[in-house]
Amino acid sequence: MLQVAREAANQYPAEFDDACPIERAVTVLGRRSTILLLREASYGTSRFDEFVRRTGLTESVTAGQLRKLVDEGLLTKRPYQEPAQRQRFEYVLTDAGEDLLPILIAMGAWGDKHRPKTHRVHMVHADCGAAMEVQVLCEAGHRVAASEVAVVFDDGQPSR
Numbered sequence: 686m687l688q689v690a691r692e693a694a695n696q697y698p699a700e701f702d703d704a705c706p707i708e709r710a711v712t713v714l715g716r717r718s719t720i721l722l723l724r725e726a727s728y729g730t731s732r733f734d735e736f737v738r739r740t741g742l743t744e745s746v747t748a749g750q751l752r753k754l755v756d757e758g759l760l761t762k763r764p765y766q767e768p769a770q771r772q773r774f775e776y777v778l779t780d781a782g783e784d785l786l787p788i789l790i791a792m793g794a795w796g797d798k799h800r801p802k803t804h805r806v807h808m809v810h811a812d813c814g815a816a817m818e819v820q821v822l823c824e825a826g827h828r829v830a831a832s833e834v835a836v837v838f839d840d841g842q843p844s845r
Contacts (some may be wrong), residue, residue, distance in 0.1 A: 704838070713757050714785075718742050718750045720792070726760060727784060727789055731775035751776055759785070791819040 691818045703709065714720065730736055737747050754760040759782035762774040765799040790808055794817075797805060819830045 688749055700782070713759070714788075716750070718746050719754065720748070720789075721755060722750050723759065724783065724789055725776075726776060726778050727786055731777055733776075736776070754782070758782075787819050788816045793817075794819065 711811065714723070718740070721787065722736055725736055725739050730737075730739055733744075733747065733751070736742070736751065737744055741745065742750070755762055755783070758779055760776045761779050763777055764772050765771045766774050773820075793806075793808060809815060810817065821834075823829050
């Protein structure tokens with residue numbers, strides 16, 4: 686348990702609500718459809734019809750969420766054209782979108798552990814086949830347990 690975080694939450698000034706990076710991320714990523722589309726983009730899906738088929742989302746929801754992900758800078762649109770067809774667009778992860786890969790891997794690991802199914806999909810290292818793992822490390826390279834996390838404001842002082 687993040688005891689320090691609980692204490693910080695109880696004393697967190699209301700005027701700093703937008704200071705929380707988790708809240709800012711959830712504002713962009715907080716819908717199931719958003720996560721499913723990002724998952725598919727990380728798997729290499731790029732075309733609208735593929736997104737619809739692979740996620741099970743309606744065309745309307747898919748179109749709206751892809752537009753939002755482009756607006757938020759997580760996907761970019763690239764034109765393509767099949768012979769004798771009209772121009773269309775494919776959707777590709779930007780650097781900001783690729784930065785979400787550890788989150789998607791962590792969500793997958795959580796799902797495997799806490800919502801297990803008989804048939805599972807795993808992300809593995811393409812070169813060696815080993816399962817992917819996400820670790821929490823500080824900038825100095827130390828593994829950090831939840832009990833060792835402190836929430837601080839920009840001045841570097843622990844929240845009071």
